[in-house]
Amino acid sequence: MSVSWWPTLRRWMRLPERGWFSGGAVIVTLVLLAGLVAPWMAPHGYDEQDLTLAVQPPVGAGGTWSNPLGTDPLGRDILSRILYGARVSLGLALVAVIIAAAIGVTLGLVSGWVGGRVDAFVMSVVEIQLSLPYLLFAIAFMALLQPSLGNLVIVLVLRSWVVYAQLVRVAVLSMKRREFVTVAVALGAGDWRILFRHIAPNVLASALVVSSFQLAELIIVESSLSFLGLGVQPPMPSWGSMLSQSREYISSAWWLVLFPGLAILVTVLGANLFGDAIRDAMDPRLRGVRAGEVSELPAAAKTSVAPDVVQSAAGRQGARA
């Protein structure tokens, strides 16, 4: 990338130079683009019904090129709905990840730096949340408070903020005792300056890795809730709700089951691969290890920063749909 702010940002965030152009990055970018250009690229509208064309098979199985991936029971074009679905599914997950990161990173920074009662409170909330089966509560929440996009984003943010808070707090705790922070304190730097100028940049790179794993996670959570009818509501297409509508046709129209699921699989795979690639570039020793999977020493015992913090604190623990 030849953008001038990019190297500055990269250096500030302590991001690796290599590792960006992985297959995962390509996949996620393509899906994102597909969602963005859906109105121009999609052959039909997402809720354009034509009952005379209901349940048409895809090309290669007796269908025509006007509906390359076939049609659903209302005669809507599957390809168009998948493209628009990218908007909804990836868009919702992205928005939720960004909000969760903002909340979680801030709370983690404050909690780790201030310590004392604030820390105890934030961490007990985190701990209680992590000790509950998330999806169960997400289901109850959506069922009782009515499924709306706003509620859906709230539920997704609730899933992820804890991961960031935990990760950042552990990193701050281990950095508090390091020389560069002691020196900054001795030189008279204020709390905010130390947090945002010295500590935050060391944490953001790990937070980015976590973000791509969380993106994968939230896409799955959203599609699960939509599959249960508790997420995105018709006629708005989400990959999960498309699968939910395909259930009755499982024995007669396989394409209704196959394509939306493939869209989820490919996107989630892309996000996971992207996270793996940046993490490996940050620390090649971690190759083949996923966040949260490595021996969890008591968090405070970890003395080093950034990359290995990812493995200790940023689990994919809790909900998995």
Place this chain on the structure above:
Amino acid sequence: MSLRVLRRAGRALAALIGVLLVVFVLLRLSGDPSYILLPPEATDQQRAAFRSHYGLDQPLAVQFIVYVGRCLHGDLGQSFSFQIPAARVVMDRLPATLELTAAALTLALIIAIPTGVLAATRRGTRYDRAVMGVVLIGQSVPTFWLGMLMILLLAVRWHLLPVSGRGTWAQLVMPATALALWLMALLARVTRSEMLEVLSQDFVRTARAKGISELGIAAWHALRNAVLPIVTVLGLQLGGLVGGAVMTETVFAWPGVGTMLLDAILKKDYPVVLAGVMVVAATFIVINLILDLLYGALDPRMRRA
């Protein structure tokens, strides 16, 4: 030791109170049940009578205390649609869910650990790369879609297994496998990376120098040291297993708490929804507590922590 147990039990208790609070808040936010349960033509007087009968006219704090007191006595409210205690509705379904999760957990452990150990001992080989590829996909497939694909192929197309339901062994195969795959992938990955870590340590080199076979080293010396982290990860992922179970049950019409939950949601039978959440969460918290205490027993170093 006892201090650790006490502290851990205290945390479990806090989590339980957290569950009660969340459930109570959700219940109150969901609106006035008199509008759901009474016919629309009911008079205001009838609604008022209904509210006072269920104690809904009391202040929220009082309602919460009454609610906690009831829960402690095992009374999780009355099912709107069945007119029997909500706790009974849930308890009737709990065994099916436990059976499914236990089957999936066993399957995941039996397959993942040997696979991970072998992948670690053959690091970089074609086998290792194949395993890691499958692991990556296994971690990216939504459980419910995997279930649908299995129904599509194994039941509809090839008629190998029954589509859904519970009762025979054949009916357990697909749901258990669908639920297990994600956990299997995760555990294989953890086992592999832990084994790699342990296999690079000095005592393994010593064992090699003594002439013990590679497999002997892996199975006897290394795996024992890799077990603790595997147990930890397993504990952290149990919540995911519960969520996965709900999804799997819906796809396969498995008559467990998950299908009951969705059913109750459709009927707006909120006491049953919340009783389901509560019972499953409580079971989950207790199992986690046991696992944690077991962890202390497995690793003497943890007892001092």
